[in-house]
Amino acid sequence: MTNEKTMNRWFVVLGAILIQLCLGAIYAWSVFTPALKKAGWSKMDTQIVFAVGLACFAVVMVWAGRKIASWGPRKLTVVSGLVLGGGYALAGLTGGTGFWNLLLLVGVVGGSGIGIGYVVPIAVGMRWFPDKKGMITGLAVAGFGFGAMGWVKLAGSWGHLIADYGLSSTFLFYGIAFAVLVVIGGLFMVFPPEGWLPEGYTPPVAAASAGEDAKAGLKGADIVGTYQFKLIFLTFVFSAGAGLMSIGLMKLYPMEALTAAGYGPAEASAIAGTAMAVFFSLANGIGRIAWGAMSDLMGRKAAIILMTATQGLCVIAFPAMAGNELILYVGATFIGFNFGGNFALFPTMTADVFGARNVGLNYPFVFLAYGVGGIGGPILGGFLGDMSNFPLAFTTCGALCLLGAILTWHCNALNAKEHELSGFKPIARRLADAQAAPRDD
Template identity: 80%
Template sequence: MADDKVMNRWLVVLGAILIQLCLGAIYAWSVFTPALNAAGWSKMQTQAVFAVGLAMFAVTMVWAGKKLAVWGPKKLTMLSGVVLGCGYALAGLFGGTNFMSLLLLIGVVGGGGIGIGYVVPIAVGMRWFPDKKGLITGLAVAGFGFGAMGWVKLAGSWGHLIANYGLSTTFTIYGVAFAVLVILGGLFMTFPPEGWLPKGYTPSATVEGSSDDLNIQGTDLLKTYQFKLIFLTFVFSAGAGLMSIGLMKLYPMEALQNAGYSAAEASAISGTAMAVFFSLANGIGRIVWGTLSDLMGRQVSIIIMTATQGICVIAFPTMASSELILYVGATFIGFNFGGNFALFPTMTADIFGAKNVGINYPFVFLAYGVGGIGGPILGGFLGDMGNFPLAFTTCGALCLLGAVLTWHCNPINAKEHELSGFKPIARMLAAEQLSAQRK
């Protein structure tokens, strides 16, 4: 089908960025916590809303992935905008600073709204850009990372919304903005016509017979050793990054003061490391790693990313005691952490087929939730024991293990499917292999 007979596919990128800019609101939660603390909330309560939001995000994504093929990407995105927007708007109108209200409206409802919409731009983008899956996924999820910074600044130092209008009104403004922008972006969320391919693009099959037409989902996905390797690697890589996020200010403050910096200097330096160097590198890393993976391949990219992350995380306790070296360490860890969100969805598509990435990636993304629990808890536990360096060393070593696991994550082949009981797919791949041999 000719490229000029269908919608301009770059409109999908515009829609994806608009959607992800709003869904990244979950990472902007920290801008609200000082006002909530001042209203009498404990630190545990502020983190509980964030944790519930993350959990709902991951769990709802699995449900949304199943509904994507039934309802279509446009309807699912519209629902995401309505649910996310209502969560925040109602929190502003009725929640105020009441803990249970915000836990329900922002944590449960808002987190669910994010989970409903997150996978849609990824799945749609891959279908429109089979020739640039890494780049397009990177651009889409970069919006998620950069959006967080934008909403933080708008509520704080740029827009002063909280200072000028109060917490409740800011929640309401954000709710309306989220609904409008996500619904607007959703107008471009539609799959290309069946059989459509970009001009000049020819799908390539691996020697094992795997291709974009591979169709593995649900329980078949969970049975494969490739899923287990991808899942564990994502757990280790995400866990290291999320532990580093949790300690990026706390541990450098301690290390810098031990090196002779004053408490005020240490706080300012560590805050800059997190808010500027880590955050910007996190967003940029999503685009760069996605682009590199189109050139080098997903498997090689994940191996390099997790191996370098392992080295950086292990070295971070040494780097944290010097201002300039701390900035370098925060940049590299943020850059590699961002790469997770561009590489693992595209790796899922490459191994199990692009058509079902909307169904399959939510199962892989559950690894982010596991890493989000394990990494920060490990950091906090060892920190309470006075041994932050051991936490970084452990997470870094697990990243290196993830690189080794990815090395063994080979494409699906017909023999493997036959042994696993996936006979329809096995026959399909065997026929492809036979056809290729005859040619």
């Protein structure tokens, strides 16, 4: 097909980053937790709101994946911005410190707004950049990681919003900003014309193979029955859970460890805030781009194995790092870098195994693992934290990451014969029919 004049595809990247800068607000939750603790919240309370937000994010994303074709990516993004911004703004207007208000408005409504919009830049980006799926997915989700740094610092040591204006006004300001920026970014969220290809790009010969036919035959819930889905899902649960637990505790635990090591409370708070808002957040954003680009070179499977294995070792070692300022910064950087890789590698792994065209529909099912990890990791951390045993939480999550690396080793490309051997005969027959049917593309 001859390429017609279209929008410059790099505008899609600009819009994606703008959107994700706001959707990454969920990672800024830790900046609110010290003030909420002063208002009478327990450590468990702070982690419950965070966990509910992550769970709603993941569950609603499945619904959004189904709507992206009928509603279109631009409309879905506008709805995302209004829901996310509305949740935070209402949280501010209703007082900003009530547990049930924040659980509903930040956890449920805000998390749902993130879930509505998150899949859009990924699905749109892969259509515009079939030649650089790993790199573009990393760029598309980089803002999600970088956003946390800006929102944390704006509320804390740079903007002093919480100290000068209080939680209520900070939530209200953030809600307005989220709505405006996400809607602006959504203007660039459109799919390329049917059949469009980048200039000079020729789809790989493998796209016409039986394996690609098999991938194209599975959409949405169909992928859940495959062993590949189970391995990818569990690995994502373990890797995301470890990172999310670290995010939820990146302010609280180092403050305790640093204070025990002789640092003053104010100094410990500043160091822990810098570890989260600068080192973790910057590495989180850079890791999304770097792991995505590396996976285009080494392959998605090898990249996930390397990422989860190194993450496991870093998380296990983190309790020994948290009591020293410089070593804490190193630990936060490594954990953030590897955590960011999840969001570049698992979408592209999903596309490689089940087909890139349907990633907007398929990836939300894989992303449910993020919701499971988002509940298990932070709540485990909060529960053991209330029992004064943070190290056990880090050790448990680190060991599960190492298990995830082993699981990924056994994950191979999807094909109909494997389904037959695994007992999924109805799916295998459907794939076989798809291979035998004439094609018009």
